[in-house]
Amino acid sequence: MAKIVGGIGTSHVPSIGKAYDMGQQEEPDWKPVFDAYKPVQKWLAELKPDVAIVVYNDHGSSMFFDKYPTFAIGAADSYPIGDEGWGPRPLPDVPGHPEFSWRLAEELVYNEFDMTVCQELSVEHGFLVPMNLCFPHEPTWPVKTVPIAVNVIQHPLPTATRCYKLGQAIRQAVEACEDDLRVVIFGTGGMSHQLNGTRFGHLNTDFDNDFLEKIEADPIALTNLTHQQIMEEAGAEAVELIMWLTMRGALSDDLTRVHRNYYAPMTTGMGLIALEENA
Amino acid sequence: MTAQRDKSKIIPGTTIFDGAESRKGYRINKFAMSFTKPENREAFTADEEAYMEKWDLSDQERLFLRDRDFRGLIEECGGNIYMIMKLGTCTGHGLYHVGAQLRGQTFEEFMATRNASGVR
Ligand SMILES: [Fe+2]
Numbered sequence: 120m121a122k123i124v125g126g127i128g129t130s131h132v133p134s135i136g137k138a139y140d141m142g143q144q145e146e147p148d149w150k151p152v153f154d155a156y157k158p159v160q161k162w163l164a165e166l167k168p169d170v171a172i173v174v175y176n177d178h179g180s181s182m183f184f185d186k187y188p189t190f191a192i193g194a195a196d197s198y199p200i201g202d203e204g205w206g207p208r209p210l211p212d213v214p215g216h217p218e219f220s221w222r223l224a225e226e227l228v229y230n231e232f233d234m235t236v237c238q239e240l241s242v243e244h245g246f247l248v249p250m251n252l253c254f255p256h257e258p259t260w261p262v263k264t265v266p267i268a269v270n271v272i273q274h275p276l277p278t279a280t281r282c283y284k285l286g287q288a289i290r291q292a293v294e295a296c297e298d299d300l301r302v303v304i305f306g307t308g309g310m311s312h313q314l315n316g317t318r319f320g321h322l323n324t325d326f327d328n329d330f331l332e333k334i335e336a337d338p339i340a341l342t343n344l345t346h347q348q349i350m351e352e353a354g355a356e357a358v359e360l361i362m363w364l365t366m367r368g369a370l371s372d373d374l375t376r377v378h379r380n381y382y383a384p385m386t387t388g389m390g391l392i393a394l395e396e397n398a
Numbered sequence: 399m400t401a402q403r404d405k406s407k408i409i410p411g412t413t414i415f416d417g418a419e420s421r422k423g424y425r426i427n428k429f430a431m432s433f434t435k436p437e438n439r440e441a442f443t444a445d446e447e448a449y450m451e452k453w454d455l456s457d458q459e460r461l462f463l464r465d466r467d468f469r470g471l472i473e474e475c476g477g478n479i480y481m482i483m484k485l486g487t488c489t490g491h492g493l494y495h496v497g498a499q500l501r502g503q504t505f506e507e508f509m510a511t512r513n514a515s516g517v518r
Contacts, residue, residue, distance in 0.1 A: 134493070148514040178480040183431050184420050204433045204484030272480065274416035278402060314479040315472055318411030319497040320511065346402040355412050356479075384514035386497065 121219070121293045121300035124166055124396050125377075126370045127159065127253065128334055128363040130389040131175060131307040133244040136208055139251060148384055155380035156252040159393045162377050163253055164261075166395070168303040170216055171254075172223075172265045172289065174365045175245035175307045176272060178203065181237075187273055188235035190285065192227070193242075193266035194220035201241035211256055213242060216263035219296065223265060226292030232285055234267075242266060249307045262303075271308065271359045279349075280342040282361040286368020293369070306366025308359025310381075310388030311352075320386045321354040327381060327388040330360060334392060335376055338367040353388075373397045415478050423476020429453045430481035439488050466491060469499045 135152060138144070144153040180201035182188070195215045200207040217238075224236050246266055254261055267289075270276055277285075286304075293302050310327040313319055330353075333341050342364060349358050377393040403414070413419065420427070432438045432453070442449040450460055462470035468486055471477035479496075486496045498508035 179427075179431055179478070179484070180434060184424065184427060184478075202434045202436070204430075204439070205487045206436065272415060272478070273420055274403065274414055276402070313412065314493070314497070315413045315415075315500060316411040317501050318409070319500040320508070347404050347407070350412065350414065351407075351409050355409070355414055385512050386494075 121296040121298055121302055123290055123293055123304060123369055124168060124301050125162075125303045126306070126366045126394045127249070127303065128306045128331075128366055128390065128392045129249045129252065130309055130387060130391070131245045131248040132387050132389055133203075133248065134385075135389075136244050136248050136251060140208060151382050151384075152389060153252075155382065155391055158378045159253055159391065160255075162393060162395070163303070166303070167301065168262055169300045170219060170265060170302045171250070171262045172267060172302060172304040172369075173246050173249065173307065174267045174269060174305060174362045175249070176270065176359060176362065177243060177268050178245060178272065180243035181241045182268065184273060187270055188268065189270045189277055190232060191235040191237050191268040192220055192224050193237050193240045193264075193268075194224065195238055195240055198240055198242045198246075198264065198266060200247065201243040203243050208247060210247060210251065211259050213246075213250065213260055214263045216265060219263070219298065219300065220265050222296045223289065223292045226295050227288055230288045230291065232288050237268075240266060245307055249305050253305075267365070269362050269365070271361060274346070276346060276358060276361070278346075279344050279361045279364055283338065283342045283364040283368040286365040286370075289365070290369040304366050304369045306363035308362050309353075309357050310360060310390040311354050311357045311383075312387035313354030314356050314386075316355075318354065322383050322386070322388055323353045324381070324383055324388060326353045326357075327383070327390055330363075331379060331381060331390055331392055334363055334367055335374070335394060338364060370394060371396060371398070413473060419476045420478070421476070423478060425454050425456065426459050426471055426475050426477050427481040429455060429459075430477070430484045433484035433488055442488060467499070468496045472500065
């Protein structure tokens with residue numbers, strides 16, 4: 120039986136990818152970001168997951184508003200590096216696990232989560248920044264992946280509760296799978312940030328720290344947040360945080376926190392939490 | 399059903415990209431999405447006017463683009479920030495330049511409001 124062994128909540132700020140590609144990991148303002156991921160890299164290297172399910176959103180790379188799915192699942196052999204308008208990042212294509220993706224899609228759809236299945240999908244910063252920060256990629260990535268894309272950019276968005284329930288359904292789907300696979304799940308995006316209007320650059324570190332607290336101990340409280348509340352308090356683009364609830368919904372309550380970090384240097388609260396299943 | 403948005407309660411200084419914005423911004427956003435192909439970026443850089451001619455854009459949108467007025471494209475034309483950033487990057491304007499415009503500040507004024515401006 121396939122099994123979820125851990126979950127990671129992490130921001131996916133695109134400038135981190137650029138800083139990585141420019142070799143700025145040791146620069147004083149960047150160092151805290153990159154150092155924060157070292158314990159998680161070490162933990163994942165020991166945990167040896169076979170598959171990473173990455174819950175992220177496409178920011179206009181492989182998906183556009185002509186048809187923008189609310190929930191989509193990748194089911195490709197591999198995912199090429201997308202071009203977001205400034206050329207693809209120098210990373211190897213990311214391996215998929217199409218058989219597992221289709222199994223998950225079957226379980227999810229029959230469990231009333233009507234996923235759009237994508238057999239051609241390039242991946243971008245929402246997916247790649249977390250993967251790049253948590254796993255090595257030379258000469259290739261050590262895990263297969265299942266991208267799950269959520270619409271968090273064009274309202275109406277799925278509710279926080281719906282995202283949490285999707286996570287619960289993902290756990291059931293994983294456990295229904297016959298193959299012996301060790302699975303980790305990523306919830307990505309946020310934390311507080313706003314990229315439009317005169318409130319551009321809005322941060323709320325109290326909100327972010329409270330969210331980090333509750334995502335571990337009291338996720339149900341977070342599912343009660345409306346989009347309006349999240350946007351008012353933490354900025355319009357902070358709604359991405361509902362994707363962390365999908366990660367958390369896929370975990371049990373018998374968890375050990377491996378690591379937690381927060382840093383808000385510029386315009387986005389950069390949060391990180393890693394949770395391991397005890398059983 | 400819990401209402402997810404309270405449209406009577408405006409969040410100051412905030413534009414929420416919803417159906418109305420997406421309809422209004424469809425042309426400019428589709429144009430910007432074309433910049434995910436290198437050949438289109440090259441064509442635009444080589445001859446901006448000729449490239450814009452190929453697309454269904456309003457006079458106002460063309461004007462804002464010529465003026466590098468990203469605030470106008472976002473706040474008045476329904477531009478989505480992630481799409482508009484493709485136009486910004488192609489014309490040498492990073493996120494914090496666009497952000498400063500949105501706030502009505504110079505780049506330097508905006509950067510002075512940040513904690514660690516080495517992170518760009
Ligand atoms: Fe994002």
